[in-house]
Amino acid sequence: MTRTGMHRRLRRIIRHPAAGFVLTSVLCLTIKENFPFSNFPMYSWQKAETDYYYLTDSAGRPLPTRRVTDLTTTRIKKMMGQELQRIAKERRMSRGDLPVEDRRLAAERVLRHIRELGLYTRESTRSSRTPMDGDVGLVWVRISLRNGDIQKTPLELARN
Amino acid sequence: MRLLVVCGILMWMPSFQGRGFPVEKSPEGLARLLDTTWLADNTWFRVVLCGVWAGVVLYLAGGLLQWVKRPAGAIRDLLTPAGLTLAFLGISLVQSNRNSQDATHHGYQALALVLLTQAVVFWYAFLRNRRPAAPHLRWEDWGIHFSIQTLAACYFVAGWSKLKNSGIQWVIDSPLIVTHMVRTGDEYYYDTLDESRLGSLDGWIQWFLGNPGLVRIGMGASLVLELLAVLALLGPRWALLIGIAIELLHWGIGQTMRLYFPVNQVLVLAFLINVPRWILAAIPRRSPGVAAAVTSASPPG
Numbered sequence: 001m002t003r004t005g006m007h008r009r010l011r012r013i014i015r016h017p018a019a020g021f022v023l024t025s026v027l028c029l030t031i032k033e034n035f036p037f038s039n040f041p042m043y044s045w046q047k048a049e050t051d052y053y054y055l056t057d058s059a060g061r062p063l064p065t066r067r068v069t070d071l072t073t074t075r076i077k078k079m080m081g082q083e084l085q086r087i088a089k090e091r092r093m094s095r096g097d098l099p100v101e102d103r104r105l106a107a108e109r110v111l112r113h114i115r116e117l118g119l120y121t122r123e124s125t126r127s128s129r130t131p132m133d134g135d136v137g138l139v140w141v142r143i144s145l146r147n148g149d150i151q152k153t154p155l156e157l158a159r160n
Numbered sequence: 161m162r163l164l165v166v167c168g169i170l171m172w173m174p175s176f177q178g179r180g181f182p183v184e185k186s187p188e189g190l191a192r193l194l195d196t197t198w199l200a201d202n203t204w205f206r207v208v209l210c211g212v213w214a215g216v217v218l219y220l221a222g223g224l225l226q227w228v229k230r231p232a233g234a235i236r237d238l239l240t241p242a243g244l245t246l247a248f249l250g251i252s253l254v255q256s257n258r259n260s261q262d263a264t265h266h267g268y269q270a271l272a273l274v275l276l277t278q279a280v281v282f283w284y285a286f287l288r289n290r291r292p293a294a295p296h297l298r299w300e301d302w303g304i305h306f307s308i309q310t311l312a313a314c315y316f317v318a319g320w321s322k323l324k325n326s327g328i329q330w331v332i333d334s335p336l337i338v339t340h341m342v343r344t345g346d347e348y349y350y351d352t353l354d355e356s357r358l359g360s361l362d363g364w365i366q367w368f369l370g371n372p373g374l375v376r377i378g379m380g381a382s383l384v385l386e387l388l389a390v391l392a393l394l395g396p397r398w399a400l401l402i403g404i405a406i407e408l409l410h411w412g413i414g415q416t417m418r419l420y421f422p423v424n425q426v427l428v429l430a431f432l433i434n435v436p437r438w439i440l441a442a443i444p445r446r447s448p449g450v451a452a453a454v455t456s457a458s459p460p461g
Contacts, residue, residue: 018393020309021316024273028317033264035189035256036248036272040318043340044325046333052343054350066351070179071261073347078263082186117181117261141346143339148369150342 049144052077053107055114056156058134068120068132076138079110100155107138107157115160135159161304162223164430165278166216168271168423169247173212180205180257188264189256190249196257205254212250218243222282226300234286241282248275270314271423274431277310278303308399308431312389314424315406319386334379335372341365341417348418357418364416382409392432403432 013019031037053076055063065073081095083106088095091102119136120129137159144151180199184191198204222240251272259265285299322330345361368375385405392399406428414420429435 018309018390020277020306021313021390021393024277024310024313025317025320028313029320033188033259034192035252035259035264036269036276037189038264038266038269038317039321040266040269040314041321041325042266042318043337044322044330046326046330046336048336048339050339050343052347052350054347062350062353064351064353071263073350074344075261075263075265077343077347079185079261082262113183113185113262116183118179143342145336145339150338150365150369152342 048146049142051140051142053080053110053141053157054139056137056139058136060137060156062139063136064122067122067124069114069117071114071117076110076114079113080106080140083107083109100157103140104157107140108160111136111138111158111160161300161430161434161436162220164426164435165274166220168274168426168430169212169216169251171423171426172251172268172271173209180254181261184257184260185262186260187256188259190252191256191260196253196260199254199257208250208253212247215243215246215248215250219247223300226298237286241279241286244275244279244282248272248279251275267421268423270311270427273310273314274307274427277306281306304431307427308392311427311431312392312402315386315389319383319389322383323387331376331380331383335368335375337375337379338365338368341368344417344419361416361418368416378412382412385409396434396437399432399434400438403428403434406432 016022028037029039032039033041052073054073055065055068055076057063065071065076069076071079084095084098084103087102087106088098091098114136118129119132121132124130137156140155140157142153142155144153179202180196182197182200184195184197190196199208218239220243222236222238222243225236225239228236251268255265255268255272281303282299285302326333341361342365345359345365348360349357351357385402389402389406392402407425410421410425410428
């Protein structure tokens with residue numbers, strides 16, 4: 001094919017009414033999670049069990065996650081998910097089969113990561129931040145749906 | 161139209177009140193190509209903020225000067241692509257840094273993709289230095305046309321991922337979404353410890369537990385809507401219909417799960433519902449140029 005012919009064919013493809021739609025879809029599905037692309041996998045599984053995590057202060061009282069870390073509670077769950085995935089890969093197991101000890105290990109790593117990112121007192125404002133002294137804990141809350149009832153089981157996994 | 165896009169950018173701005181992070185646990189996006197940990201320095205963070213602001217100003221100026229015949233020339237045509245590129249890069253830098261903490265946030269991909277799409281169109285226009293092949297349409301129209309496609313693709317991909325990961329079982333098991341509702345409701349509280357947020361979803365959770373059939377119908381419809389977002393390309397009326405349905409979907413998700421996507425909603429308002437188009441359609445037409453500026457969803461050319 002001559003260069004002019006290829007150019008014409010390329011122009012015809014670009015002018016197709018759905019060219020941008022197809023290109024964006026293919027890029028998002030192949031590149032996956034790489035900003036600005038994403039395959040938007042959130043909530044693509046429905047399970048009778050899920051969980052979340054929250055931070056506690058040295059007395060075991062909950063901390064307002066966003067204020068003290070600039071991270072949302074949802075992000076901490078995602079961080080735990082990635083850490084558990086790494087451990088599962090090391091152990092050659094599935095993430096769901098990991099024992100609680102491995103969850104504790106993941107929680108310790110996540111707390112260390114949060115410390116690296118910066119942890120501030122709950123009184124901190126955006127203009128004036130005071131680093132938090134003392135230890136913080138990471139609590140894991142399991143949620144399950146059994147016989148139409150929601151059950152929540154909290155467990156402190158790590159303290160740093 | 162540009163004002164609505166700028167609204168989307170401005171709604172992203174509150175995330176600037178946060179900060180950059182000094183480590184990249186698992187680099188994502190631009191962080192794979194270059195180090196973004198310098199964003200932890202507040203001064204540099206503000207520099208990036210100023211870059212996005214500058215991009216917004218250039219983008220708006222480029223739009224305003226379209227109506228001015230003189231001064232014409234390369235500098236005027238450069239404003240729009242340069243503004244879009246600055247805004248895209250600024251947003252991508254910050255989001256890449258944040259998403260590189262082992263946690264991906266999905267609130268701004270659509271905005272960044274639309275900015276990227278429009279930047280590509282306007283750079284193409286600038287570099288080719290000529291009018292579009294269809295004489296009645298402007299590059300602005302092409303920008304809108306491809307933005308509609310990009311936005312529709314974002315929703316299609318979300319639906320496709322659900323089918324790929326769970327198949328039709330996603331609809332059958334959809335009443336199990338209550339576990340996620342409990343989770344997101346509690347996370348909503350633990351973010352701030354604001355007492356008014358505690359148990360704010362309890363009513364919805366009970367309703368979902370008591371009406372699994374209706375939940376399947378509703379969730380099934382939302383999946384079909386995501387997969388059929390491509391219909392928005394059929395014309396302005398289809399885009400309006402799909403746009404309103406997506407707005408309702410976002411509203412419902414916000415009410416029942418406390419998950420909000422305000423930037424996506426503004427983009428849907430701008431490109432699918434296309435508010436400027438319907439407003440101008442209601443006003444007696446004076447100039448064909450005005451009508452072209454708020455082009456329909458039908459493909460140009």
